[in-house]
């Protein structure tokens with residue numbers, strides 16, 4: 640069983656447990672369906688920095704990255720740095736995150752917030768809305784085409800943006816549909832942890848122009864961004880490179896300052 644299979648297996652148990660504590664109807668009743676969304680897609684279209692900075696304490700590939708920070712400081716720091724959006728990992732077992740992180744980030748900044756989660760059930764999408772997310776992530780590797788359609792349409796009905804993540808051509812082909820706002824190419828193979836920016840470059844030609852392209856994972860230099868921009872990428876998801884420092888906000892600020900100067 641690879642790591643993605645293990646994460647999904649545990650996620651199904653977690654969601655079942657949550658449903659037994661707070662039933663779907665009760666969760667749904669707590670959500671303000673039409674509440675405003677701060678659109679990440681719009682920010683990326685407007686060519687702000689394009690950086691989507693992540694809050695990531697640990698990961699299956701790197702183990703501990705940084706356990707000493709509080710999410711409010713990180714959110715405020717990222718906002719001051721001029722990032723286009725913030726990604727908040729909410730998985731606890733493998734990444735040390737939680738929905739509390741999402742709500743604390745929401746209370747601390749006005750950035751578009753991505754709930755970075757392994758979504759395998761509509762429950763998690765309504766939960767994302769309830770906890771203040773503006774964007775959800777759908778991972779093509781763990782969903783059927785029908786699930787991608789159902790989940791993305793539900794997200795749109797809740798005023799949430801949808802970032803759909805792919806890693807190969809097969810995943811891309813099943814994911815192209817009007818309810819997707821942004822197509823993210825993950826440079827990290829989630830089954831083997833191998834990272835290569837070539838994945839973003841190769842898949843870019845097959846992404847139709849109407850989708851905003853986001854390159855994810857393994858980005859740690861201005862040169863990488865400059866390399867990816869000619870392939871049409873407007874968004875760049877960066878986690879470890881900022882989170883491994885004592886002050887991710889300052890680190891993002893320095894990065895963006897250099898990006899704007901070059």
Ligand SMILES: O=C(O)c1ccccc1NCC(=O)[C@H](O)[C@H](O)COP(=O)(O)O
Nearest residue numbers: 698699700829855856857858877878879
């Ligand atoms: O990061 C991992 O090790 C990982 C393992 C298995 C599934 C997902 C994983 N990461 C989620 C992400 O997509 C990254 O956190 C995100 O793209 C940022 O990546 P990085 O800049 O390399 O921290």
